[in-house]
Amino acid sequence: MFLVIWIIYLIWQRGGIGAPLLQLKRISVILTLAAAFEKIFIIMTSITDIQKDCWDNSLHCLGTSYVFSEKANSAKKRIRLITILGIIVPLCLGGVAASYGANSKILVWAISIAAPLSILQLILSAVSLVYKWDDTMAYSLESQTDNKMITDEYQHLAKNPLSTIPEMQNAFDFIKVKDRNRETQDNKITFTTKDNRKGMRYALWIMRRACATCGQIPPSMNPSNCNTCGNF
Numbered sequence: 001m002f003l004v005i006w007i008i009y010l011i012w013q014r015g016g017i018g019a020p021l022l023q024l025k026r027i028s029v030i031l032t033l034a035a036a037f038e039k040i041f042i043i044m045t046s047i048t049d050i051q052k053d054c055w056d057n058s059l060h061c062l063g064t065s066y067v068f069s070e071k072a073n074s075a076k077k078r079i080r081l082i083t084i085l086g087i088i089v090p091l092c093l094g095g096v097a098a099s100y101g102a103n104s105k106i107l108v109w110a111i112s113i114a115a116p117l118s119i120l121q122l123i124l125s126a127v128s129l130v131y132k133w134d135d136t137m138a139y140s141l142e143s144q145t146d147n148k149m150i151t152d153e154y155q156h157l158a159k160n161p162l163s164t165i166p167e168m169q170n171a172f173d174f175i176k177v178k179d180r181n182r183e184t185q186d187n188k189i190t191f192t193t194k195d196n197r198k199g200m201r202y203a204l205w206i207m208r209r210a211c212a213t214c215g216q217i218p219p220s221m222n223p224s225n226c227n228t229c230g231n232f
Contacts, residue, residue, distance in 0.1 A: 046165045050172050051158045057179060058154035059207060063199030064183075065147035067191060070198070072140035075133045082128060085121035089114045139189070146182050150175060194232040201229040 096110040128134070153175045162168045191199075198221075204211055205218040213228035224230030 047161050047168050050165075050168050051161055054154040054158035054172065054175075055207075057176070058151045058158070059203045059209065061147045061151040061154065061179065061182075062206060063196075063203035064186060065144050065151060066202040067195045067199040068140040068144040068147065068186075068189075070195075071189075072137050072144060075137035075140065078124070079128065079133055079137065082121060082124045085117055085124070089117050089121070143182065143186055143189075146178075147186075150179050150182060153178075197223075197227070197229060197232045201232070204229055 093107075093110055093114050096104070096107050100106045157168075157171055157175065162171060200211070201218050201221060201223070203209075205221060208217055210217050211226055211229040214224065214226040214230075216224070216226070216229075218224070218229055223232050
């Protein structure tokens with residue numbers, strides 16, 4: 001606005017006092033152009049701000065998706081171990097008994113080895129029921145998928161902005177509602193500090209963005225000494 005006033009002053013000085021009508025016309029044109037440029041600037045700034053919010057939110061969702069994928073993989077491995085023990089141990093005992101006979105010393109040795117494994121399977125099965133590993137795996141897979149989908153929607157909007165602010169804002173708000181609903185559900189699951197740091201490093205690594213604390217773009221998932229994207 002100060003620039004516009006300064007330009008008007010220069011035109012007034014150059015036009016002289018003898019041409020007031022011409023000066024008024026010039027001033028009117030300048031004000032019209034200034035208003036148009038200001039409107040364009042506001043539109044561009046607002047759309048740019050929404051794009052920035054899209055990128056920031058997609059970073060958070062991508063990190064969350066990664067953490068839940070890790071939780072799902074961890075639960076899957078534990079459940080798979082229980083399944084393997086429940087199948088392999090009886091099959092091995094049956095195979096030894098069928099091959100060497102029920103009174104074979106080898107069967108006795110096999111039973112002595114299988115007994116601790118069977119006890120371990122029982123313990124793991126009990127722990128799995130108490131801590132609901134099946135539910136944890138199912139929920140983690142669901143959240144991983146949803147957060148990745150929301151990440152893609154944010155990034156698509158950031159890369160392909162709409163032409164007007166209302167359209168852009170409505171599209172952003174629509175994604176944000178899904179993001180908040182997912183976040184409300186995910187808040188029921190506790191993330192450790194290491195989970196947060198690992199998720200942040202993964203998101204920064206994939207999106208090639210610098211960490212706000214250390215200022216570095218992670219070259220890999222190997223942890224650094226940063227308390228935001230490392231030390232996990």
